[in-house]
Amino acid sequence: MHGLMMNRPLSVIELLRYAAEIHGAGEIVSVRTEGDLHRQTYARTFQRTAQLAHGLAALGVTQGDRVATLAWNGHRHFELYYAISGMGAVCHTINPRLSAEQMLYIIGHAEDTVLFVDLTFVPILEALKDHLPAGLKIVVMTDASHMPTSALDLHCYEDLIASHPTDYDWPDLPEETAASLCYTSGTTGNPKGSLYSHRSTVLHALFIAVTLPRSLHEGARLLPVVPMFHVNSWGMPYAAPIVGASLIMPGGKLDGPSLYGLMESEKVTASWGVPTVWLGLRAEIEARGKPPSSLDQVVIGGSAAPRSMIEFFEARDIDVCHAWGMTEMSPVGTTGQLPNTMNDAPFADRMARKSLQGRRIFGVDLKIVGEDGQRLPHDGKAVGELYVRGNAVISGYFNNEDATKAAIDAEGWFGTGDVASISPDGYLSIQDRSKDLIKSGGEWISSIDLENIAMSHPEVANCAVIAIAHPKWDERPVLVVVPKDGCQPKLADIHALMDPHFAKWQLPDDLVFVDALPLTATGKVSKLTLRQQFADYVLPDVR
Amino acid sequence: MHGLMMNRPLSVIELLRYAAEIHGAGEIVSVRTEGDLHRQTYARTFQRTAQLAHGLAALGVTQGDRVATLAWNGHRHFELYYAISGMGAVCHTINPRLSAEQMLYIIGHAEDTVLFVDLTFVPILEALKDHLPAGLKIVVMTDASHMPTSALDLHCYEDLIASHPTDYDWPDLPEETAASLCYTSGTTGNPKGSLYSHRSTVLHALFIAVTLPRSLHEGARLLPVVPMFHVNSWGMPYAAPIVGASLIMPGGKLDGPSLYGLMESEKVTASWGVPTVWLGLRAEIEARGKPPSSLDQVVIGGSAAPRSMIEFFEARDIDVCHAWGMTEMSPVGTTGQLPNTMNDAPFADRMARKSLQGRRIFGVDLKIVGEDGQRLPHDGKAVGELYVRGNAVISGYFNNEDATKAAIDAEGWFGTGDVASISPDGYLSIQDRSKDLIKSGGEWISSIDLENIAMSHPEVANCAVIAIAHPKWDERPVLVVVPKDGCQPKLADIHALMDPHFAKWQLPDDLVFVDALPLTATGKVSKLTLRQQFADYVLPDVR
Ligand SMILES: Nc1ncnc2c1ncn2[C@@H]1O[C@H](COP(=O)(O)OP(=O)(O)OP(=O)(O)O)[C@@H](O)[C@H]1O
Numbered sequence A, B: 001m002h003g004l005m006m007n008r009p010l011s012v013i014e015l016l017r018y019a020a021e022i023h024g025a026g027e028i029v030s031v032r033t034e035g036d037l038h039r040q041t042y043a044r045t046f047q048r049t050a051q052l053a054h055g056l057a058a059l060g061v062t063q064g065d066r067v068a069t070l071a072w073n074g075h076r077h078f079e080l081y082y083a084i085s086g087m088g089a090v091c092h093t094i095n096p097r098l099s100a101e102q103m104l105y106i107i108g109h110a111e112d113t114v115l116f117v118d119l120t121f122v123p124i125l126e127a128l129k130d131h132l133p134a135g136l137k138i139v140v141m142t143d144a145s146h147m148p149t150s151a152l153d154l155h156c157y158e159d160l161i162a163s164h165p166t167d168y169d170w171p172d173l174p175e176e177t178a179a180s181l182c183y184t185s186g187t188t189g190n191p192k193g194s195l196y197s198h199r200s201t202v203l204h205a206l207f208i209a210v211t212l213p214r215s216l217h218e219g220a221r222l223l224p225v226v227p228m229f230h231v232n233s234w235g236m237p238y239a240a241p242i243v244g245a246s247l248i249m250p251g252g253k254l255d256g257p258s259l260y261g262l263m264e265s266e267k268v269t270a271s272w273g274v275p276t277v278w279l280g281l282r283a284e285i286e287a288r289g290k291p292p293s294s295l296d297q298v299v300i301g302g303s304a305a306p307r308s309m310i311e312f313f314e315a316r317d318i319d320v321c322h323a324w325g326m327t328e329m330s331p332v333g334t335t336g337q338l339p340n341t342m343n344d345a346p347f348a349d350r351m352a353r354k355s356l357q358g359r360r361i362f363g364v365d366l367k368i369v370g371e372d373g374q375r376l377p378h379d380g381k382a383v384g385e386l387y388v389r390g391n392a393v394i395s396g397y398f399n400n401e402d403a404t405k406a407a408i409d410a411e412g413w414f415g416t417g418d419v420a421s422i423s424p425d426g427y428l429s430i431q432d433r434s435k436d437l438i439k440s441g442g443e444w445i446s447s448i449d450l451e452n453i454a455m456s457h458p459e460v461a462n463c464a465v466i467a468i469a470h471p472k473w474d475e476r477p478v479l480v481v482v483p484k485d486g487c488q489p490k491l492a493d494i495h496a497l498m499d500p501h502f503a504k505w506q507l508p509d510d511l512v513f514v515d516a517l518p519l520t521a522t523g524k525v526s527k528l529t530l531r532q533q534f535a536d537y538v539l540p541d542v543r
């Protein structure tokens, strides 16, 4: 028997309409490419979004069209999110750190008809000029006075929207309608597209809002360091408007001193980003001797947050929430805020717990599966491939049957490619990406666990553990370290730190220094590149 | 174009499954009819709910069946909510304050096959014995040692569930599946049924969780005074498990001293109820000289919260959130927490704002409509009938075409029967129920506004303004007052309080004293009954 309730399609534009009405004074503060700091309320943003929708229509955009963006975090990018999805088109965010080849691939694969670009990235397009699809319209996200001279035929954002009315007759769309599109960074083969729907986007926003109220509440001032060009900035642009949190948009200035300055001047209360970004902020906090004064929570995800990083912030009364997720999950899967039953637990226990990847958010189901495809118990010991299910998880990749087939199992769950255990009380512990796992003498070694400990050595600025081929053991772990200025940490000392936690045969065979670790397009350490860099390296015991 | 996301049905049982896994130590504390105070974690509750589902199946309950409850707030009622809906049946909560006739009507109309009853209400059923449908199975919500001797054929709740396994293979149900059923109290004609779906229930829970984090957060201890037998206790039993708030269930003890005692001993942080209940708590707070020590927020709705009541709590550092809603809305429509822009506003301004009915929650749309059916502006002045729309609003009444036709307008909105204005910044101001409006000389007078001021008179314990027929003016307002012990407030003094806010012709023509105001089945002042009581009353100027 069916209930007798209205069925209103969940819809992205309703998030902003709500903010404009109920949290009208909440603001979007943007460090703009023009060099200024720009402030705009949700009320005004909703009006400009309506103007932009008219502008898009004037460019010929209709429902289902893919409209691309190549931009930093800022209010115009936010307006694009809502105007494009709101009118029924699909907002395709492009990661500017992709290679030229990958960028052309996804513009072609998505069949983008219009591309909005920040001033910063116009040179990228100029370099690609002869390869861009014929008919692709390009709009520069700036005003007339800042328009660059260019060989490209460029539209101007502010001119595009200026003459239009500040309201728009937003269509009622079925909630399954595609709202946005994000490609993986393509560390393995060509990038693959996740095509989010209005339903998945709104539900994901509600799910993270109820899960992370410490970041997401009325009056919060949230700084998304994670870019809007990757997985919709982890959903913050959708969740903040519901609860009435302001968004402090850093533009392209993501170095430690810039972030610190912005956090201080804008009284930022929470910020979300990947570990590499926090290395920079951490150094700045050390230099200044104190953290930004209003900062209350950082959410760290995208790669494992080293325990030493978590402790650094927590020791300064900044709550750390370690989160795990992926592009294909919109992205949040698990979050690591502690249950209040641990309020009085010793610091070390709390930090140990926080180093895990956290527990599932409402709306996400997890299972781990052995090599035989059978479910493994959630006993904190069994390690298997992690599969997920939920309304904000993809059911397949955009126009990519092969990748879809490889990713979805017989029960309809999505295979994450991560290898993990789950404890009886629900804590996820990511051991490795399956492709980064180190297999030594038939046993797996978790590179994440080793890195976590190496990072706690005071002379290690950053590190990664990779697998190196070995004639007898198949693979052996090697520790690649970026030392702190003027330091040269010793392998023996790091072994001593690892000793209590690992079997002898699990310890890295060697330590090598590098000046910097290669990063992926999403700002994570690229182990693929690192393994390529070390292709000719030979292990000590086989030299 | 459709997105490529999994479509997982929103499902009531997932709320409890989540609580059991993630907030497993959160608890349900129940004042039971057996006389004890019972504690049970969400983890244990989920197990007992599985046992109960097996028990229901053993009784012959199958998907779509209506299973009724006649019970106070307590853990067994909570288990019934989840077991019944979780297995695909419909949980029909019966208001024990309905008349015998109405109760029989809705049991028949709903075609209930099983009825679960608290010890307290067994006598009601015994009185109805000869009129209950043949084949109706009755289960008493207690254990074997407390089973009453009765002429009825009674099953025992604890025996029903005892032998069954603590897990259950909860079916995947389409999210539109009916989950629960609640009849209006029938102050006008026969009660009408709202048939909530899994989708509407889960969305409503998410909507109120993101709106009222001060009540709904991990570790909160929430005392639902509003009964689970009416509109699902305003959704608290569904929202609390998501966020990990504990539920403190008062059973049948809703008087001021009992509530105060429970709030104190269980460290209750928030409580939701109708104004009449707060009168009792208020008196107890006055008697003891201080409020319960952990109480941080009260949510008042169901009738207009008098400003004097709001000020009473706020002056004692207890936040008051005035909310408006109705059975047909699951029920929350608007909530009155102030925007943080008012944090530094003077107390009087804050209280004035809090006296309004608040602003729409995410997922609810409001419109006001004039007598010609045209939309009226949200200018804070225009007054019209209030219509609503949203995923948690009914699309019609259960098996009642006439009532449905009367309630849903051409655009598909639901007519609330309330008369209201909406301010430009979204504040709803309920003037009256349309059937309680007073029409004098062709102009409307708001009884709610008059009552609000009369309540601020120190000698008025409770009051209501009703319309009395007048040969010239059609209707004139009369103030019915329950005076405080030993007091006799004067009409002239109350007029003096009203004077600054009303035109002379809007003031009540007379003041009459009563010992108590008649209440509806949901604990609100019944103006219908009051008007009947005063059927023979004659206004002073026509005596
Ligand atoms: N807290 C975490 N701890 C460990 N690993 C994490 C964490 N959060 C995310 N990851 C890793 O990041 C992956 C998801 O990242 P994302 O989808 O953003 O791009 P990517 O997988 O890094 O790159 P690609 O685009 O090539 O898929 C996860 O599958 C997991 O391997």
Ligand SMILES: Nc1ncnc2c1ncn2[C@@H]1O[C@H](COP(=O)(O)OP(=O)(O)OP(=O)(O)O)[C@@H](O)[C@H]1O
Pocket: B183, B184, B185, B186, B187, B188, B231, B300, B301, B302, B303, B304, B305, B322, B323, B324, B325, B326, B327, B328, B331, B357, B416, B417, B418, B430, B432, B433, B520, B522, B524
């Ligand atoms: N904050 C409030 N201020 C004024 N009136 C309110 C408020 N909250 C609820 N109401 C009134 O209560 C009504 C909804 O109550 P509910 O659906 O629980 O039962 P009822 O309408 O009192 O009784 P019935 O069962 O006969 O419909 C609203 O339509 C409105 O008239």
Ligand SMILES: [Mg+2]
Pocket: A184, A326, A327
């Ligand atoms: Mg990936």
Ligand SMILES: [Mg+2]
Pocket: B184, B326, B327
């Ligand atoms: Mg009603």
